Amino acid sequence: MTDIPSTPTGRAESGAATARIGAERYHTDVTMPEGHALVMDEPTFAGGENDGPAPIDLLVASLAACKAVTLRMQADRHGWPMTGATVTARHRRIPARKLEDGPKRGMVNLIECEIAIEGDELNDRQRRRLLDLTSHCWVQHALTHETRITTHLAPEQS
16 A cells, blocks of 8 residues: 655545435435535536535535635734635636637636635735635645546445
8 A cells, every 4th residue: 555645734635525315316415524414416407406505516615615714824824914804716617718728629617716805904915925825725726736536336235
């Protein structure tokens, strides 16, 4: 087994998330590390019951939350007087040709983030630095750096 170095947070990997779907259309029960659980579903226009967020919405929310946590961590680390922040992330699929640096065919996923940083005593340099540091959140790294996903069938249970 390969020894995987841990990340700066001390974690080489996150715990396993498990999603269970039955015969009910798209309603999915998800369990995560530390005993957290949630329901995911598709919106009614996509054939679901809207019992919970759609998977893509949860992904976008994870990015927004990660950026918000990164802002708080960095403001605290530097002793900067940030009193709060709001991160809004939006996902859409657009024609690739609309991007200057992208492929010219097909569709691409675009996630746009808008960040409002609160703190009357923060100067412009601190605000810009905090904004720059949000690109280092772990979710953004997972989405934009090399990520490999492997999928295989679980052994049959008798």
